[in-house]
Amino acid sequence: DGWRSQQSTFKVTVEVQSPPSDLRSGQTAIIDIVTEKFENVIYLEHEFINKDGDQFFVIDRKGRRRNVELGDQSDMAAEIKSGLQEGEQVEQVDFLKLLESGA
Numbered sequence: 001d002g003w004r005s006q007q008s009t010f011k012v013t014v015e016v017q018s019p020p021s022d023l024r025s026g027q028t029a030i031i032d033i034v035t036e037k038f039e040n041v042i043y044l045e046h047e048f049i050n051k052d053g054d055q056f057f058v059i060d061r062k063g064r065r066r067n068v069e070l071g072d073q074s075d076m077a078a079e080i081k082s083g084l085q086e087g088e089q090v091e092q093v094d095f096l097k098l099l100e101s102g103a
Contacts, residue, residue, distance in 0.1 A: 042080040048090050049078060058090040
């Protein structure tokens with residue numbers, strides 16, 4: 001019930017341009033509405049991005065701090081404008097460690 005206050009309802013009309021042959025009237029569907037799309041960008045979910053003052057950084061697989069510049073952000077992820085290359089792996093933020101340090 002706690003999620004209900006965060007829900008929104010919109011009336012939409014959907015046109016299926018290439019319907020599969022087994023699609024029937026009255027079936028339910030889950031639809032993702034994409035409001036903006038960016039191509040050729042690197043993005044990370046927020047759980048991989050650390051912050052120290054005004055500086056954002058990630059921890060790479062060798063335990064090294066790597067400063068990154070963020071671009072566009074959503075509630076789930078952020079564009080990485082600089083500081084990482086495609087395919088590099090980073091560690092998830094250790095939230096328990098943050099709690100222990102009082103950050």
